[in-house]
Amino acid sequence: MAVEAEAKRVAAEFELTDDGVRNTVAEFVAEMKAGLAKDGTSMSQIPTYVTGVPNGTEKGLYLAVDLGGTNFRVCSIQLNGDTTFNLVQSKVAIPRELMVAQTAKELFAFLAKQIETFLRQHHNDHFEKHLRRRATVSTPEGYRDEHVFRLGFTFSFPVKQVGINRGNLIRWTKGFNIPDAVGKDVCQLLQTEIDLLKLPVKVAALVNDTVGTLMARSYTSPGKTSTLLGAIFGTGTNGAYVEQLSKITKPMIGDYDKTTGEMVVNTEWGSFDNALKVLPNTEYDAKLDRDSVNPGIQMFEKRISGMFLGEILRIALVALMNKPDVPLFRDDNSSHNDYHSTTTIDETSPLHTQWAVDSSILSIAEADKSVGLRALRQQIEKNLGVSAASIEDAAAVKEIAHAIAVRAARLSGAAVAAIVIHTGRLNPEASSVPQPKSTAAIKEDILKGNLAEAASATANKLADTAGLSVNEEEIVDVGVDGSLVEFYPGFEDYMREAMRAVPEIGAAGERRIRIGIAKDGSGVGAALIALVAAKME
C-alpha cells in the first residue's frame, strides 16, 4: 500500500466536520451552564472573585510572583495608565530539595527571600524608605497602606480558591511534594514569611494564569473594548471569561464586590466532555488516553494542547509503521531518496518513546512548503530519529500532522464560539451595538423622505456585507497565549473557519471577534488582579 494513500486515510480520521463543530459548541454551552449551577461537573467553572477587567487606564507599581514549575519568577510592573507597562523581572530555579521539603515553611521562606533580593536589587530606595518608616511605628498595621507593594501570586497548582487572596492547596503536581502544605492557604503561607522578613509587601491576589491572560489582554488591547475571554493554548489549554454574577448560581463562600455585576470564571475547559459525548475519538486518541496517567480525564485538552499533539502524531506514525504493507520510513518507500543512503530508525528514536515527540514538529511540518520538504526531513532526523527519510515519508508526516493540528484548532474555535454565544456578546441587546438596518427599514426611510439616513444605512449595510465595517464597539475581544496559537502557522485561521460554521456566529459574527496575543500574562495579569483586589480592601 502506498504511503501516500495510507497517510490520507489516517488524516481523514482526524477530520472534524462542521456538524462536529456545531455539536461541540452546543455541548460546550450546556456544560458551561451546568458548571455555573453546581460543583462537581465536568467543566468546573470556578468563580475567581475577580469582579472586573481593566480598560487600560490603570496606574501604579505592583509586584507579581509566579510559582508554576521549575522556576520562580519575581517581577515588578509599572502600569502607565495608557495601555502600556514596564516590567522588570528575575527568575530563579527552585532547588530540588525544596520541592520535596519536610515543611511548607522551607519553600515559602525561600520564595520570600527571593522577593527581598528582588526589591533590594530593583526598588532599593522604596525598600529603605519603608524600613525607616517602619522603625517609627510599633505595629505592622501602623504603617500606611500606600507604602506597601501589592503582590499578585500566580500559583499554578490545584487550589480551592475561597477569596481573592485566599486559596487552599488541594494537591501538589509537577514534581512538588510537601504534604505539610496540602489543605493550607498558600497566600497566607507566603505572607507569613514575607512578614518575618519585614518586607513592605502584601499578597493581595491569588492568580490563575488564564485569568492573568484575560486581565493582561484587557489592559493592553487597543480601543475601549474590554476583553471577554482569555485562553491558553500551550502545554495545556484553558480559558477564563467574564460572566454575569446572576448566572453563577452555585454557592460562593468568600466576600466579593457585587457592584460590577460581573465575575471572571475560570472554566477549566481542559476537562470538557470527559464523557466523550461529542468529542472525536480516533484509535490514536484512545491509545494516548489509555496509556496516560489520568485516563478519562482532561479529554478536551488531550485533543488540543502542546503536551499531547506530538504524542498523537507519534502514535499515528507508529501505527502506520507497524503495518507490514506500508513502507513508511523504509528504504522501499521511494526511488527519490536523494540522500543516496539507507533510511534507518535510531533505536533510541523518540518514535519508540511515549511523550518523546515535541509538538513543535507539527509547526515545522506546516511551515515547510518546499517541494523537497528539506526542513521537515531535517526535523524528522533530529526529532524523530529517522535518518535519510524520503520525501514521501515527510509528506506523510506533513499530511497527518496537519490533520491533527487543524482538528485541535477547530476544537479551540468551538470553545471560543461557545463562550461568545453563551455570554450573548454578539447580541445587540446585550452589547447595545447598533446593527445594520434591515432592507425594509431602509425602504421606509426612503418612503418617508429620510434620504440621508437611507443612504448612510445602505452604505453601512453594503460595508457590512463586504466584511468592511466593524466598529470598535462591536468588537468582541479575546486574548490568547501559548506556543501553539503563537507559533503554529494558521492556527487562528482554522479556529475562525470553525467559528464561521456555527450559525449563531456566522461570517458576520466571526469578523467581530478580535483575537490577540496577551503577552506576559502571568506578570501584568497578576499585577492587574492585585490592583482590582486592592480596590476591595
Ligand code: ADP
Ligand atoms: P506553557 O504553556 O508551559 O507556559 P508554552 O506556551 O511555551 O508554555 O507551551 C509549551 C508547549 O507548546 C509544549 O508542549 C511544546 O511542545 C509546545 N510547542 C512549543 N513550540 C511549539 C510550536 N512551534 N508549535 C507547536 N507547539 C509548540
